[in-house]
Amino acid sequence: MEKEQKITKAELARRKREEKLAAERERIEALCEFEKEYDYCRYICGIDEAGRGPLAGPVVAGAVVLPKGCRILYINDSKKLSEKKREELFDVISREAVSVGIGIVSAQRIDEINILQATYEAMRQAIQKLSVQPDILLNDAVTIPGVEIAQVPIIKGDAKSLTIGAASIMAKVTRDRMMAEYDKEYPQYGFAKHKGYGTKQHTQALLEYGACPIHRKTFLKNILNTMQTCYKMVDKENPTLTIGYVSCPHPPFVINEEGGAVDYRNTSNWADKSLYLNQLKYVNACMENAVDGILQNDRNAIIIIQSDHGVRYPYHMMECYGTPEYDATIETPYMQNILNCVYYQGKEMDIEGKSGINTLRIVLNLSLIHI
Numbered sequence: 001m002e003k004e005q006k007i008t009k010a011e012l013a014r015r016k017r018e019e020k021l022a023a024e025r026e027r028i029e030a031l032c033e034f035e036k037e038y039d040y041c042r043y044i045c046g047i048d049e050a051g052r053g054p055l056a057g058p059v060v061a062g063a064v065v066l067p068k069g070c071r072i073l074y075i076n077d078s079k080k081l082s083e084k085k086r087e088e089l090f091d092v093i094s095r096e097a098v099s100v101g102i103g104i105v106s107a108q109r110i111d112e113i114n115i116l117q118a119t120y121e122a123m124r125q126a127i128q129k130l131s132v133q134p135d136i137l138l139n140d141a142v143t144i145p146g147v148e149i150a151q152v153p154i155i156k157g158d159a160k161s162l163t164i165g166a167a168s169i170m171a172k173v174t175r176d177r178m179m180a181e182y183d184k185e186y187p188q189y190g191f192a193k194h195k196g197y198g199t200k201q202h203t204q205a206l207l208e209y210g211a212c213p214i215h216r217k218t219f220l221k222n223i224l225n226t227m228q229t230c231y232k233m234v235d236k237e238n239p240t241l242t243i244g245y246v247s248c249p250h251p252p253f254v255i256n257e258e259g260g261a262v263d264y265r266n267t268s269n270w271a272d273k274s275l276y277l278n279q280l281k282y283v284n285a286c287m288e289n290a291v292d293g294i295l296q297n298d299r300n301a302i303i304i305i306q307s308d309h310g311v312r313y314p315y316h317m318m319e320c321y322g323t324p325e326y327d328a329t330i331e332t333p334y335m336q337n338i339l340n341c342v343y344y345q346g347k348e349m350d351i352e353g354k355s356g357i358n359t360l361r362i363v364l365n366l367s368l369i370h371i
Contacts, residue, residue: 021073028071031162034154038136039068043098045134046163047126047144049119050078050171053256054196055206056189056215057179059110061122062171063101063130064093066163072096075165077158078172090173093166101129102174107216114218120144126167140164186212203286219255246283253279291343300345304363306356307339 038044043065051059066072072092074085081089094100103125110118123144127134136150140157157164176195183192189205189212196202196214211220253275287305294301311334340359342349344366351359 024073025071028073028075028162031075031160031165032071034138034152034161035066035163038138038152041135043132043134044136044138044163045127045130045149046138046157046161046165046167047123048078048140048158048164048168048171049122050168050175051196052115052119054216055198055202055219056107056191056196056212057182058104058106058175058214059115059118059122060105060171060175060178061103061119061126062167062169062174063099063103063123063126063134064163064166064170065098065100065130065132065134066093066096066166067098070096070162072162072166075162075169077156077165078168080159081169083176086169086173086176089166089169093170097166099131100170101126102170103127103129104174104178107214110216111218115216120146123147138164140168182214186214198282198285200285204292207290246287255279255282257281295343301343302345302363302367303341303343304360305339305341306359308356310334310337310339 035044045063045065047061047063049059049061051057072089074081075089075093078086103122105118105122105125109121113121119142123139123142124146127137127144127147127149134149136152137144137147138157138161139151139153141153141155143151143153154160154164158168159165179191179195183190188209190199190201193199194202206215206220211217253272255278256275257278291303291305294303338356340351340354340356342351342359342363344363349363351362354362
């Protein structure tokens with residue numbers, strides 16, 4: 001009886017594995033719809049990038065041509081795969097592909113021409129490094145300028161096309177390996193862990209150590225430079241008044257929740273509430289890190305955080321109130337409701353109802369009394 005039970009369990013486990021395998025094969029087959037649509041082409045190339053959003057490191061593009069009828073299991077959008085699975089698939093794709101091309105554009109070049117143009121440049125490099133000439137390009141979302149080959153932009157293509165998914169894996173693994181090497185050169189930033197994205201650890205390291213040569217200066221200057229100045233100007237021996245101004249979260253919304261880049265040239269983004277909130281989350285995280293850094297230097301510091309005004313009449317509120325027209329009666333209360341926070345040497349201060357300028361006067365007067 002016990003033996004039969006063991007056989008039954010083994011059989012159930014085998015069937016479960018077969019069901020999972022069948023489901024995976026079905027999923028992969030569904031990823032080949034675009035490849036089947038353009039089956040008349042001899043070489044179909046998938047294009048994708050990795051590293052548009054980070055604060056540091058290059059942007060990397062992958063171009064992959066797979067053999068006709070190729071079905072590599074478990075290919076998916078690289079962000080949905082574990083690091084271990086990406087590494088495994090990197091080797092399989094390298095072995096099975098007709099050709100693989102990788103394009104790399106440095107942080108310095110990104111600062112020169114902006115992240116979008118740098119992405120296009122990396123993609124053109126990747127295509128040029130292929131050993132065969134593609135008949136058609138399946139791109140993740142974009143149309144690459146300066147390329148004469150026919151192109152098909154596919155939104156979220158890395159999750160809809162096998163070849164684009166393969167390209168995303170090649171780009172992601174290549175970039176991650178590069179960031180692991182950079183971590184050896186600049187260990188204080190933790191690049192091996194966050195790969196250059198704007199995590200709390202990374203932001204804190206920037207505030208403490210400043211930028212290194214692989215940081216994208218254009219990504220940092222609007223926020224981190226201001227906060228870094230506030231952080232480093234704390235002087236325990238000689239009291240210093242430091243005023244920093246951060247223009248975010250004003251539109252255009254240029255930074256996502258992780259500190260990566262958003263295409264600010266698309267003015268329709270200005271009406272996107274989610275982009276506003278994501279940029280606000282990142283600004284809040286930076287402010288928190290800046291305050292932590294100041295207090296690490298001096299627990300008796302006096303910190304005032306204020307907004308110059310409250311919420312402007314945002315586009316997303318027009319729909320909520322059922323009017324597309326400007327209405328001052330709606331905007332004014334939001335405009336007057338400012339952020340006004342004070343940290344006074346660990347003590348509580350009653351600033352309820354005080355204006356921004358009066359708060360500063362009260363705090364400075366109190367400071368002079370205590371000197």
